[in-house]
Amino acid sequence: MKTIKIILGIISAFVVVFLLTGILIKETSYTAQVSIDKSVSEVFQTFNNSENIKNWIPEVKSFEVIKENPGKIGSIYKVVIENKGQEIVMTEQVIAYVPNEKVTLFFNAENMLKIDDYVFSEKAGFTTITLNSSCQSETYLMGCMFPYFKGTFQEQDQMYLNNLKKYIKQQ
Numbered sequence: 001m002k003t004i005k006i007i008l009g010i011i012s013a014f015v016v017v018f019l020l021t022g023i024l025i026k027e028t029s030y031t032a033q034v035s036i037d038k039s040v041s042e043v044f045q046t047f048n049n050s051e052n053i054k055n056w057i058p059e060v061k062s063f064e065v066i067k068e069n070p071g072k073i074g075s076i077y078k079v080v081i082e083n084k085g086q087e088i089v090m091t092e093q094v095i096a097y098v099p100n101e102k103v104t105l106f107f108n109a110e111n112m113l114k115i116d117d118y119v120f121s122e123k124a125g126f127t128t129i130t131l132n133s134s135c136q137s138e139t140y141l142m143g144c145m146f147p148y149f150k151g152t153f154q155e156q157d158q159m160y161l162n163n164l165k166k167y168i169k170q171q
Contacts, residue, residue: 022144029134030154034161036129036168040122043129044100046168047118050077056163059083072097079107111142116157129164131157 036043046052054060059081066076077092090109097103100120107114114135121128135153137143146153 018144021147022140025147026143027134027136028146028150028153029132030150030157032131032133032154032158032161034129034158034165036127036165037125038127038168039125040100040120040127043127043168044120046171047120047129047164048072048103052167055167057081057160058163061087066091069094072103081109111138112136112146113138129161131161133157 050063050065053063060079061082062078062080064078064080066078068075072094073096075094079090079092081088081090088109090107090112093106093108095104095106095115096117102117102119104115104117107116112135114133117132119130119132121130133153135146137146
């Protein structure tokens with residue numbers, strides 16, 4: 001009986017810690033970065049060409065323009081991603097766009113609200129893309145889980161930036 005109480009106590013502690021995570025941490029943030037041996041204008045143009053996205057984010061099944069504004073800000077796109085056999089439909093909205101300097105995208109992907117802020121800078125012929133990303137959940141339980149997947153999110157975005165670098169080098 002004492003063993004059962006100890007096990008239940010440990011399980012209860014884990015549940016409490018998990019549920020407290022959603023109260024204490026409202027947003028999960030991380031950074032990823034890549035340097036590419038090309039000019040900022042070339043990298044920026046390739047990055048923002050929607051026809052190229054499948055070349056560096058292989059999970060993208062389709063990319064559809066819903067609304068495209070002059071100057072890009074406010075443009076909305078529908079993106080379908082296939083992840084482990086499951087289709088995820090999300091909307092992408094451009095919330096900031098400064099040519100050769102910055103692109104900020106807001107994603108709404110089934111309980112995940114994500115902001116990707118890409119900053120482009122050039123030094124000595126190398127372009128550095130720095131991604132500052134933050135995500136939140138529309139539901140409390142998913143919000144409890146996101147902080148535990150921060151490393152996974154960061155690795156995935158770093159992989160996409162590395163794929164972009166490879167794709168640009170091959171052009």
